[in-house]
Amino acid sequence: MNSLINYRCEGPLALIGLASAPVNALGQALREQLLEACERAAADASVKAIILHGEGSVFSAGADISEFGSPASFAKPDLPSLLTRLTELDKPLIAAIGGLALGGGLELAMACGYRVAEAGARMGLPEIKLGLLPGAGGTQRLPRLIGAAAALKYISSGEPIGTHRAQVLGLLDWVAPTADSLLETAKALALALIHRQAPGRPCRPCRPNWPHPTPGTALLPGYFADYRAANQSRWKGQSAPQRVVAAIEAACNLPLAEGLAREGELFKEAEASTESEALRHVFFAEREVGKLPGLDTGTSIRPVNRVAVIGAGTMGGGIAMNFANAGMAVTLLELRADALERGLALIRKNYETSVERGKLTSEQMEQRLALIHGTLDYANIADADLVIEAVFEELAIKQQVFRTLDEECKVGAILASNTSTLDVDAIAAVTRRPQDVVGLHFFSPANVMRLLEVVRGAATAADVLATTLKVAKRIGKIPVVSGVCFGFIGNRMLEPYSREAHRLLLEGATPAQVDNVLTSLGMAMGVFAMHDLAGIDVSFLVRESRREVLAHDPGYCKLADALYALGRFGQKTNRGYYLYEGRERKDDPEVVALAEKIAGELGIQRRVISDQEIHDRCVLMLVNEGIQLLDEGICQRSSDIDLVWINGYGFPVWRGGPMHYAEGLGLEHLLERIGHYREVLGGYGAMWFQPAHLLERLVASGKTGVERL
Numbered sequence: 001m002n003s004l005i006n007y008r009c010e011g012p013l014a015l016i017g018l019a020s021a022p023v024n025a026l027g028q029a030l031r032e033q034l035l036e037a038c039e040r041a042a043a044d045a046s047v048k049a050i051i052l053h054g055e056g057s058v059f060s061a062g063a064d065i066s067e068f069g070s071p072a073s074f075a076k077p078d079l080p081s082l083l084t085r086l087t088e089l090d091k092p093l094i095a096a097i098g099g100l101a102l103g104g105g106l107e108l109a110m111a112c113g114y115r116v117a118e119a120g121a122r123m124g125l126p127e128i129k130l131g132l133l134p135g136a137g138g139t140q141r142l143p144r145l146i147g148a149a150a151a152l153k154y155i156s157s158g159e160p161i162g163t164h165r166a167q168v169l170g171l172l173d174w175v176a177p178t179a180d181s182l183l184e185t186a187k188a189l190a191l192a193l194i195h196r197q198a199p200g201r202p203c204r205p206c207r208p209n210w211p212h213p214t215p216g217t218a219l220l221p222g223y224f225a226d227y228r229a230a231n232q233s234r235w236k237g238q239s240a241p242q243r244v245v246a247a248i249e250a251a252c253n254l255p256l257a258e259g260l261a262r263e264g265e266l267f268k269e270a271e272a273s274t275e276s277e278a279l280r281h282v283f284f285a286e287r288e289v290g291k292l293p294g295l296d297t298g299t300s301i302r303p304v305n306r307v308a309v310i311g312a313g314t315m316g317g318g319i320a321m322n323f324a325n326a327g328m329a330v331t332l333l334e335l336r337a338d339a340l341e342r343g344l345a346l347i348r349k350n351y352e353t354s355v356e357r358g359k360l361t362s363e364q365m366e367q368r369l370a371l372i373h374g375t376l377d378y379a380n381i382a383d384a385d386l387v388i389e390a391v392f393e394e395l396a397i398k399q400q401v402f403r404t405l406d407e408e409c410k411v412g413a414i415l416a417s418n419t420s421t422l423d424v425d426a427i428a429a430v431t432r433r434p435q436d437v438v439g440l441h442f443f444s445p446a447n448v449m450r451l452l453e454v455v456r457g458a459a460t461a462a463d464v465l466a467t468t469l470k471v472a473k474r475i476g477k478i479p480v481v482s483g484v485c486f487g488f489i490g491n492r493m494l495e496p497y498s499r500e501a502h503r504l505l506l507e508g509a510t511p512a513q514v515d516n517v518l519t520s521l522g523m524a525m526g527v528f529a530m531h532d533l534a535g536i537d538v539s540f541l542v543r544e545s546r547r548e549v550l551a552h553d554p555g556y557c558k559l560a561d562a563l564y565a566l567g568r569f570g571q572k573t574n575r576g577y578y579l580y581e582g583r584e585r586k587d588d589p590e591v592v593a594l595a596e597k598i599a600g601e602l603g604i605q606r607r608v609i610s611d612q613e614i615h616d617r618c619v620l621m622l623v624n625e626g627i628q629l630l631d632e633g634i635c636q637r638s639s640d641i642d643l644v645w646i647n648g649y650g651f652p653v654w655r656g657g658p659m660h661y662a663e664g665l666g667l668e669h670l671l672e673r674i675g676h677y678r679e680v681l682g683g684y685g686a687m688w689f690q691p692a693h694l695l696e697r698l699v700a701s702g703k704t705g706v707e708r709l
């Protein structure tokens with residue numbers, strides 16, 4: 001077996017280095033070798049103190065996530081028992097934390113009697129983001145070190161704790177000024193401990209009010225009940241936050257050994273939950289995304305230092321902010337001075353709001369604003385490495401902009417379009433360099449939303465794709481590669497999902513009923529609330545551009561067209577599918593009456609629609625389109641689709657995205673239900689309820705996951 005541990009002695013010190021690249025995930029093999037090394041040091045009479053450290057830049061990112069749900073997760077030595085054994089050693093054990101100590105990595109450090117970290121190290125217990133709770137003593141040892149209230153705050157949010165705060169709270173004994181001085185600091189600490197014959201574990205003051213971080217104030221009775229009551233609605237259907245609270249409550253009420261046992265039970269439940277399975281799926285999906293055949297570490301990357309954005313409207317301004325936020329200079333080009341002024345003023349206003357909310361200091365705001373320059377002249381962007389066009393959504397206008405870019409920009413510049421519906425190939429075709437053209441579809445608000453669809457045109461060069469993927473990560477986006485088609489991945493799937501919701505209104509459902517079913521599923525917003533927010537006029541214009549494709553369905557989104565004709569554009573006019581009074585949303589009987597009228601004209605029989613039918617029809621059409629996209633090669637893998645819908649459309653992350661959710665429902669079940677609605681919905685069913693061929697092939701071959709065949 002390869003050695004995952006470096007063991008060496010320096011005088012009375014044993015140094016045990018974790019060497020399991022890239023992040024020292026505590027998988028079974030590393031656990032076994034770590035235990036052996038610690039026992040060796042414990043048994044060696046010449047060793048008086050032990051230092052645990054990471055060989056690379058990282059201490060440990062915790063348990064090996066890929067082991068969860070498999071026997072390897074609890075294969076001996078399991079992490080909780082290993083850490084308990086470390087707490088029994090009678091020599092000082094010092095964790096030297098470089099880079100990061102997350103999850104089981106921090107639990108390992110907490111099992112050591114003493115902890116020193118390099119300044120800038122990141123520590124935390126992010127298990128909740130995987131639908132878990134710390135399962136190797138974290139929920140019991142952290143409250144005992146820093147108090148229950150502080151522990152609850154960090155464990156229930158999963159947010160990292162900086163070194164300064166960690167030292168103030170009592171999690172760290174020492175902070176080394178730099179990464180280079182970490183080991184030296186740890187050694188000096190170890191020698192000092194030996195010198196004063198310090199015990200293996202320090203005797204920390206045992207206050208009767210130990211659960212609370214502030215001496216002299218105990219947790220109020222009812223603290224946990226109040227905490228649950230205050231957070232219940234925010235947790236929606238998720239169980240991990242409940243388990244975290246239960247475990248920390250156990251830390252307050254039970255002796256350590258019993259608390260650890262309770263934590264173990266809760267962890268097993270969490271590991272087996274569909275919620276954690278879904279969140280683990282998303283973790284690996286985020287690491288897979290952007291890995292494409294033909295692109296590897298050998299693919300050359302074009303340098304991107306100077307960025308330009310064309311159009312200072314809603315999207316252009318937000319896109320420019322992304323680059324400024326990442327410390328990159330960006331030039332914003334407009335057609336007219338007044339539009340440029342408006343755009344720059346909006347950017348300032350957005351930053352000012354962040355300052356008011358305490359998310360940014362005034363100084364940071366000024367630094368970011370100083371990176372954004374406005375211009376009306378293409379000569380000022382001639383040397384840009386990356387240009388992103390965000391002008392009006394009209395092919396002719398965009399093509400004209402690209403002709404100009406082709407004339408004005410330097411050779412090798414990447415020319416990107418933020419189009420949400422237009423053909424990227426038709427835009428590329430007007431240039432003499434289609435290989436340099438790519439789609440970069442940001443989502444609104446562009447400075448907030450993490451999703452970025454990277455649209456690969458027929459001619460887009462591999463290095464252009466690789467460079468844009470890299471730039472996307474630099475500005476904190478999740479880049480998902482899509483081929484060229486109407487709506488790319490996200491909006492193309494939105495279309496049948498939204499169409500089905502509209503049809504249900506004609507058949508007898510109300511906007512509120514449909515939206516409630518979708519928000520009960522966990523969607524951030526129902527489809528009609530979303531259309532009201534985005535603008536009914538916007539989706540009308542999209543339908544206008546493709547009437548010929550939709551002509552065979554006379555009822556297609558007819559209610560939406562009728563609302564548009566009435567000038568009910570949604571929130572911007574205070575009337576859409578709902579009525580808006582200030583921030584309050586109300587049902588509107590007029591919309592139901594309109595639906596009844598249209599249904600009558602089309603001869604659609606109205607009836608009571610069950611919530612189950614709403615769920616099935618919307619979800620079936622959504623995932624069927626996703627499977628179709630995979631079959632057409634528009635997207636690379638099914639988990640990419642999950643990321644698009646989680647990060648761009650508010651699909652609940654704890655359900656793992658629509659494709660993962662569909663796999664949970666069962667592919668055979670999906671196919672059967674599509675067939676069922678094709679039958680019962682008559683002509684309409686025959687028109688739209690056609691299973692993707694890939695779905696049929698997957699079921700025929702007994703597959704349970706959505707993959708290319």
Ligand code: 3HC
Nearest residue numbers: 023025061062063064065066102103104126134135136287
């Ligand atoms: N287990 C398994 N693999 C892991 C891992 C982990 N805990 N953490 C990272 N990796 C893998 C990634 O999958 C990736 O693999 P790949 O190269 O094959 O795609 C590789 O390490 C590098 O990871 P990133 O691409 O994410 O690198 P970054 O530098 O961007 O981020 C990180 C590093 C901050 C450590 C990030 O990977 C991360 O947040 N990891 C998860 C940390 C975490 O959630 N820890 C808790 C685990 S659960 C636990 O400990 C339970 C315990 O209480 C019992």
Ligand code: NAI
Nearest residue numbers: 311312313314315316334335339390391392393419420444
């Ligand atoms: P907008 O109307 O707010 O802004 C467009 C800006 O482009 C205006 O300021 C206009 O003056 C400027 N402009 C027009 N022609 C120009 C030219 N030839 N040269 C320089 N500037 C020019 O539009 P918005 O919403 O920002 O949309 C821009 C693009 O982003 C569109 O392609 C749209 O489809 C896409 N998009 C929009 C989203 C949204 O939610 N608004 C989401 C994702 C993509």
